[in-house]
Amino acid sequence: MKKSSFVNILLSILLVVGAIVVAFLLYTDMNTAFSRVFIIGYVIVLFVYALFTILLVTIKARTLTRAQIGQRLLKFSMWFVFFSVIKYAVSSLDGTPEISFAYFALPFGLSFGLAFSDLINKRRASS
Known part of the structure; x- marks a missing residue:
């Protein structure tokens, strides 16, 4: 296994474990100095x-x-439109959908990840 892939996998695992700890701290409403520092960090x-x-x-x-x-870029655009329409449909079921710049952050991130994520672990970028 390449060193860069190992580091990337290790960081990904640490981020997932950190997300679980943050979710636990927020769910239990722990109000300590450690929890605040951990979440900010x-x-x-x-x-x-x-x-x-x-x-x-x-x-x-x-x-x-x-x-x-x-x-x-075509794959990114198609995923972005798909996720934006899904988000709009789901939010319109809850009530009046409020569209702002931040409204498109989740579809943008998901689309970017699906279109370009294979480049992260490749030594040479060929598709």
């Missing part, structure tokens, strides 16, 4: 890891051909 680590992942995908995507980038 977890959010910072999550943000830095997300930026690192986006940077890594961007660097590896530079080696793709125009046709491969076009295919991935």
Whole structure:
């Protein structure tokens, strides 16, 4: 196993364990200094890891051909429209859907992950 893949898998496992701990702390409404520091630290680590992942995908995507980038952008666009329509339909069942810039964050992240996530663990970016 490549060293970069091992580090990425280890970080992913730590992020999942951290998410479980944060969910437990929030669910039990633990109001201690440790819980606040842990949650703030977890959010910072999550943000830095997300930026690192986006940077890594961007660097590896530079080696793709125009046709491969076009295919991935088409896949991204289709997933984005699909998830946006699903989110709009579900939110309209709850009441009046309020559309804002933050409304599209979840469909954007899911679409980006589905279209470009295979670039994270590849040494050479070929599709």
